[in-house]
Amino acid sequence: MSKVYVFDHPLIQHKLTYIRDKHTGTKEFRELVEEVATLMAFEITRDLPLQEVEIETPVSKAKAKVIAGKKLGIIPILRAGIGMVDGILKLIPAAKVGHIGLYRDPETLKPVEYYVKLPTDVEERDFIVVDPMLATGGSAAEAIHALKKRGAKNIKFMCLIAAPEGVEAVQQAHPDVDIYIAALDEKLNDHGYIVPGLGDAGDRLFGTK
Ligand code: URA
8 A cells, every 4th residue: 555644844834824724815825835845845855866976075076966867757737736836846847747637527527638748758757746635536546547557657646735535545546656745634525625625726826716
């Protein structure tokens, strides 16, 4: 079974409180989501492999470490996932960004792909799929499936807030995909919103209703 990591660093928790607050406006909400994504990217890249290089400091020759050229891809699930991308790219500027768009089939209520655009070398990259909210887990599981069926092997899923139902659904569907979250909330309500959550992440990011 995959692992679930809760990044409860004080800075993340502090910023998340203002993200949740309904009085926080679009501009600040967007900035805070980006900042939390940066902080989470710092933690999620903890296992990146390093390699030794030789450099010269002003004082002497030295052996030092740099990241071993790992190829990474960030995959936001449209549309709210877009709000996390720039924050991650601040720390991993060379990462490629793909996009996955899903809609809910009105009859089956299952998520269906309507847009998938990925880096060409999918088999060689490690991927971080991002979406601020992990609610039922349907979209996350389908997005991961869309990536796997195109050849991706190593995938992590990162979100701000998860419901227990969503975590379980992704773990069941993809036991090889670790999940990284800033907060695990109580439950889903009858409308599929996470409680207490933050409302509709897409609407709050883009100022729509
Ligand atoms: N998507 C959201 O934006 N918010 C929720 O609470 C659940 C899904």
